[in-house]
Amino acid sequence: MKIDDKKRVLREMVLHRRFEERCYQAYIERKIGGFLHLYPGQEACCNGVMEAARPGHDYVITGYRDHVHAIKCGADPKEVMAELYGKETGSSKGRGGSMHIFDAAHHFMGGYALVGGPFPLAAGIAKAIQLKGGDEIAICFLGDAANNQGVFHETLNMAALWKLPVLFVCENNLYGIGTSIERSTAVVHQHKRVAAYNIPADECDGQDIDIVYEHARKAVDHVRAGNGPFFLELMTYRYRGHSMSDSRGYRSREEEEVWKQRDPILMLRDRLITAGAMTMADYETIEKETDAYIENEVTKFAEESPEPRVEDLEKYVLADRESQQPWLTGKAA
Amino acid sequence: MAQIMLWEAIQRAHDEEMSRDPMVICMGEDIGVAGGTYKATKGLYEKYGPLRVMDTPISEGGFTGLGIGASFLGVRPIIEIMSVNFAWLAMDQMFNSAAKIRYMSGGQLTAPCVFRSAGGAAHQLGAQHSARMEKVFMGIAGLRVVTPSNPRQAYGLLKSAIRCDDPVFINEHELMYNMKGEVPDGEYFHPLEGSDVARAGTDVTLFGYNISVHWCLKAAEILDKQYGISAEVVDLYSLSPLDRDGIRKSVSKTHRVVIAEEDEAPVGVGAEVIATINEECFFELDAAPVRVHSALVPQPYNHTLEKAAIPDHEDVVKAVLKLFGKA
Ligand SMILES: Cc1ncc(C[n+]2csc(CCOP(=O)(O)OP(=O)(O)O)c2C)c(N)n1
Ligand SMILES: [Mg+2]
Numbered sequence: 038m039k040i041d042d043k044k045r046v047l048r049e050m051v052l053h054r055r056f057e058e059r060c061y062q063a064y065i066e067r068k069i070g071g072f073l074h075l076y077p078g079q080e081a082c083c084n085g086v087m088e089a090a091r092p093g094h095d096y097v098i099t100g101y102r103d104h105v106h107a108i109k110c111g112a113d114p115k116e117v118m119a120e121l122y123g124k125e126t127g128s129s130k131g132r133g134g135s136m137h138i139f140d141a142a143h144h145f146m147g148g149y150a151l152v153g154g155p156f157p158l159a160a161g162i163a164k165a166i167q168l169k170g171g172d173e174i175a176i177c178f179l180g181d182a183a184n185n186q187g188v189f190h191e192t193l194n195m196a197a198l199w200k201l202p203v204l205f206v207c208e209n210n211l212y213g214i215g216t217s218i219e220r221s222t223a224v225v226h227q228h229k230r231v232a233a234y235n236i237p238a239d240e241c242d243g244q245d246i247d248i249v250y251e252h253a254r255k256a257v258d259h260v261r262a263g264n265g266p267f268f269l270e271l272m273t274y275r276y277r278g279h280s281m282s283d284s285r286g287y288r289s290r291e292e293e294e295v296w297k298q299r300d301p302i303l304m305l306r307d308r309l310i311t312a313g314a315m316t317m318a319d320y321e322t323i324e325k326e327t328d329a330y331i332e333n334e335v336t337k338f339a340e341e342s343p344e345p346r347v348e349d350l351e352k353y354v355l356a357d358r359e360s361q362q363p364w365l366t367g368k369a370a
Numbered sequence: 371m372a373q374i375m376l377w378e379a380i381q382r383a384h385d386e387e388m389s390r391d392p393m394v395i396c397m398g399e400d401i402g403v404a405g406g407t408y409k410a411t412k413g414l415y416e417k418y419g420p421l422r423v424m425d426t427p428i429s430e431g432g433f434t435g436l437g438i439g440a441s442f443l444g445v446r447p448i449i450e451i452m453s454v455n456f457a458w459l460a461m462d463q464m465f466n467s468a469a470k471i472r473y474m475s476g477g478q479l480t481a482p483c484v485f486r487s488a489g490g491a492a493h494q495l496g497a498q499h500s501a502r503m504e505k506v507f508m509g510i511a512g513l514r515v516v517t518p519s520n521p522r523q524a525y526g527l528l529k530s531a532i533r534c535d536d537p538v539f540i541n542e543h544e545l546m547y548n549m550k551g552e553v554p555d556g557e558y559f560h561p562l563e564g565s566d567v568a569r570a571g572t573d574v575t576l577f578g579y580n581i582s583v584h585w586c587l588k589a590a591e592i593l594d595k596q597y598g599i600s601a602e603v604v605d606l607y608s609l610s611p612l613d614r615d616g617i618r619k620s621v622s623k624t625h626r627v628v629i630a631e632e633d634e635a636p637v638g639v640g641a642e643v644i645a646t647i648n649e650e651c652f653f654e655l656d657a658a659p660v661r662v663h664s665a666l667v668p669q670p671y672n673h674t675l676e677k678a679a680i681p682d683h684e685d686v687v688k689a690v691l692k693l694f695g696k697a
Contacts, residue, residue: 070494070673123494123672134496134671150498151456152428185427186459213428215404221427287404345670347678354667 038088038250040314046088046246047309047320050080050302051327053105056114059331060104060121060135064281068340069121071134072150074102078276081301082208083109083178085249086269089257090176090204096144096162098155099178101136102275103148106178111143114331115338124342131345132353144173152213153186155179156205160192163201163266174260175203182213184227193234193266200265204256205231207270208243214279215287228270236266243271244299247308371554376518377547379525380410380486384448386557387532388418391446394532397424397437398450407452408488408547434460434485438468438537441483446532454489454541455501468537469512483538484531490543490581490632491669491680500669504579504631505638507539508610514562515610517541519583521551523607526560534562541609543581563608565616571602574626574690577617577643579606582630582662589630589686599690612642618650627659628689632680635663660689 038046057075064073076083083106087097093111104121108114112128120127121135129139139147146162149155159177166173183189184207196203207227211218218225228238237259241252249271256267274296278285285293309315363369374382387394400407402415402425415423426433430451437447451457457464468481491500507515514536518524524542531538568583569590576586583605590601604620606612621627627647629640640661647659665679691697 071496071671072499120671123674129671131672132497132668132670132675134494136496136498137671150496151459182428185429185432187429187431213399215400216425220403220425344674345672347674350665350670350675350678351667 038247040309040312042088043305043309044314046084047302047305048323048327049109050084050305051323052114052330053080053084053108054302055324055327055331056104056108056118056335059336060118061277063121063336069135070123071136072101072280073121073135074280075277076102076105076275078296078301079208079210079243079273080105081246081249082206082243082271082273085246086176086178086206086253086257088250089253090174093143095173096146096166096175097178098146098159098162098175099148100152100155100180100183101148101150103136103138107138107140107145107148110140110145112138112140112145114335116140118335118339119342122339122342123344124339125345126338126342130353153179153183153188156183156186156188156192157195159203159205160196160201163196163203164199166202167199172261173202174257175201176206177203178206178208180213181207181209181211181218181227182216182221184230185222193231193236196266197234197236200263202260202263203266204260205266205268207268208273209270210273210275212275212279212288215283217287226270228268231268236268238268238270240270240272243273244296244301244304246301246305371552373550374521374553375547376521376524376549376551377409379521379553380528380542381412381414382553383525383528383532384411384414385417387529388414388422392422393444394446394448395422395424395440396448396450397426397433399426399428399452401425401450406450408544410486410547411450430456430459431463435463435467437483438463438481441468441481442471442479446482446484448484448486448528448532451485451487453499453544454487454503455499457485457487457503460485461506464513464537464539465510469510473512480535481537482535484528484540485537486528486540486542488542488544488547490545491664491676492544494671494673494676495669496671497668502633502664504541504609504633507541508639508642510610512537513610514538514608515541516562516608517580518607519568519578519580519605521549522553522558523560523566525553526558527562527607529557530559530562533559538562541580546581563611563613565613566605566607567602567620568605569601569603571600571624573600573624574628574693575602575604575620575624576686576690577604577606577627577629579609579631579639582632585630585681585683585686588683589690592683592687593690597691597696599694601690606639606643609639612646614646614650617643617646621647621651622654625654625656626693627655628662628686628693629659630662630681630686632664634666635661636666638663657693660693662686662689
């Protein structure tokens with residue numbers, strides 16, 4: 038990555054971190070409801086991979102920890118926050134909520150609540166790309182524990198068999214809710230599990246964005262060149278609990294501290310400062326500007342946006358009847 | 371009789387049955403070391419160890435099938451599916467293996483397992499975490515379906531389900547784990563079949579199950595105090611089989627019927643109760659039965675829409691008043 042890109046990405050990562058922290062606060066204030074899964078600690082994963090890919094062009098799909106992936110693809114943070122507030126102006130019109138951010142215009146194909154659900158959907162998106170002959174690729178970001186769903190194996194087999202342009206990114210944060218990977222999974226290193234399907238795989242540090250970027254570039258190039266699927270495992274850590282009702286009793290504060298020493302944002306910041314590309318004061322300005330933006334624009338927009346109308350409860354359940362008349366009545370001719 | 375919370379009642383049933391019979395085991399996601407999402411298996415891992423309290427991978431189809439397979443050889447697994455929404459992934463094994471094994475093996479094999487799962491709409495959990503799936507489970511031959519509305523039932527139904535030689539699906543409600551209620555101090559087995567009259571009355575029968583029993587009770591209170599209508603509340607805790615006798619008895623007494631369900635209609639408990647009334651005691655009716663149910667929409671996240679999609683006790687009151695021409 039060029040220095041200017043790194044500086045831009047640092048600013049984006051600060052936005053991603055602060056956005057999530059603001060969500061946390063809004064949840065405590067009961068402005069946000071339901072389940073809320075936050076991303077702090079894992080920012081280099083999404084950012085490193087998407088810098089190597091083409092955000093807004095390549096198709097991205099993920100699980101319920103989806104705000105940052107959506108924003109990285111080009112979703113407006115205002116609309117994402119409005120979605121969390123359940124507003125009509127939200128990315129999913131307030132119908133989806135935190136676990137279901139969608140922004141089709143930016144090829145962000147959504148957040149899904151069922152663990153493992155996106156695997157075959159990603160392969161299906163890749164199938165559509167293949168049929169249409171485009172140069173996009175599908176990128177599926179999921180956690181480590183998701184690989185224990187049978188559909189993981191079913192999807193890998195099909196993706197390899199049909200040489201589908203799909204990149205599987207496993208954000209291995211060592212836990213599935215409160216169960217550590219050693220206690221749920223026979224193989225800790227997930228990239229080893231795909232060898233049986235002849236899918237090339239790679240593993241690297243998921244905290245250092247430069248490393249993620251280098252590995253992701255090879256992975257993305259492989260897939261875009263028409264060589265079929267690739268599996269990239271990123272070793273990472275989520276700083277907060279799995280969702281909001283998690284007091285993290287299953288892991289030690291010492292372990293958390295070790296990972297916080299390798300904070301993806303601070304590592305990139307320090308590297309840029311050491312290289313003379315910016316100063317600490319510059320960084321502090323970024324933080325301040327970001328907070329101001331989140332408060333004065335993002336949160337304000339969400340707060341002030343209107344709620345959906347109750348009369349529209351059944352909107353979006355099915356296609357609007359008018360448009361479907363020929364098929365609903367059989368009078369197509 | 372002690373007042374305990376519903377999750378404690380479930381925990382106690384597990385504990386008693388596991389200490390009695392070494393073949394009773396439990397399995398599910400985060401049930402062991404973490405003690406269960408709703409604490410229903412708290413302390414069991416420490417007491418019975420990892421061989422009998424199994425923290426499973428996120429492999430619902432896999433571990434459900436594994437539990438069923440173990441039950442063929444006499445193990446009695448209590449399989450927790452963290453949320454009923456994830457049960458879709460386990461249904462192939464529940465329906466095609468557990469429910470059919472006795473029949474298709476001509477009685478040679480049985481699957482005495484218990485499936486427990488938290489269902490219902492909680493608060494703003496959205497489209498993929500708010501499912502009510504009673505209607506799916508209750509249409510499967512070979513599977514019993516029960517759904518507790520209070521700690522006493524939660525305890526006694528689980529005890530009976532573990533001992534029963536049939537596979538039993540227990541549908542719990544996410545919002546009810548902290549509900550308090552009386553549970554007998556001594557061992558108690560709630561019948562797996564039947565219904566409970568939760569409140570006796572003479573003018574109208576309110577059928578409910580699980581959370582909707584509480585809407586009905588609240589509605590009955592209001593109807594009595596404000597409108598002088600005496601409502602009987604029948605708790606259909608057994609959804610499969612439905613208590614045909616209980617339904618007939620109450621309808622023959624009150625001649626008017628409202629069925630409250632958190633599930634969406636069409637298809638479901640309400641429809642089935644009405645069909646049962648048609649078959650059992652149609653001429654006892656003084657008015658057409660009424661269903662109170664959720665709107666047929668994937669659960670909206672927005673809280674106002676969510677509220678509009680799900681009924682409550684006020685909707686039950688309204689339905690009754692309409693039956694009596696008072697609204
Ligand atoms: C089919 C299904 N089973 C269980 C759950 C409950 N659940 C939600 S997230 C999660 C852990 C997933 O861990 P991982 O895949 O590693 O992703 P992470 O949350 O660590 O990013 C579980 C068990 C679910 N949402 N869907
Ligand atoms: Mg994980």
